[in-house]
Amino acid sequence: MSTYKVHIINTGKVRIEPELAFGGDHCSTAKASGFSLNNSPKIWLPVNVYLVETPQGLALLDTGWDRSMSPQGVFDKQAQIDSLGSAMLYHVNQGVVPLGQTASEQLAEMGIKTSDIDYVIISHLDCDHANGLKQFKDAKHVLVARTEYEYAKKHHWVRFKKKWWDGMDLDLYDWNDNQGPFQRSYDLFGDQSVELINIPGHTDGLVATKITNADGKFFLYFADGGYGDESWQQMITSGISTDKAAQKKSLAWIREQSLQPNCVKSLSCHGKNIKPGTFEF
């Protein structure tokens, strides 16, 4: 009998420089952000979130875009600048979320209210993961690593905007276990079934979520630790990095985990081949 059921939910798309996703080890921040003179054409990638049915309740991994990014369900430049709170962030990443496709809208379609969500687990606070946070202000717990929160506070004037989570009751957690590439993780239930594992590099407090059943089989959500399977298969780091050496070490760990025979699925947020659906383990 399976213990966990995972719903793969696509919540629209993000448009970025290809170098932001796949810039590799020598990419400049200017190039990854679209501020270089010889930038490539931008690419669209999906924004996925994952709803996990666990014996301890419902967990939602990331929240995707807010409806305010696309009030009419179509690309809307001014709405995005207002929603993101920054013309510069709009330049770096644009988004669109068709009507009915935000995380909360799709959960409602499944008969799930946002207040039914026991744990919202935020991988990191970049806009395509945290802009939709307020949809879940009445979820029972909204978990953010204290390291990530502090990092975002320090950089709130460029990369992050406090308004995405202002007024929310965030559960900031400190590392209480030692899994992962830097031996920093948070064991949610105290039995290592759900571990939020620090994989720094893209941001300081980025976490992967590893969910392990009683047979030792696990699902790994590595968020933006890589922008798809090709990232860990070919060891291509993203172009946005706060610490390149840490980012490479985190990616090597994602690769090692993804290749383990007990890994039932290893998924990023933005992998271009990820299709909506469900799986159990």
Ligand SMILES: [Zn+2]
């Ligand atoms: Zn992202």
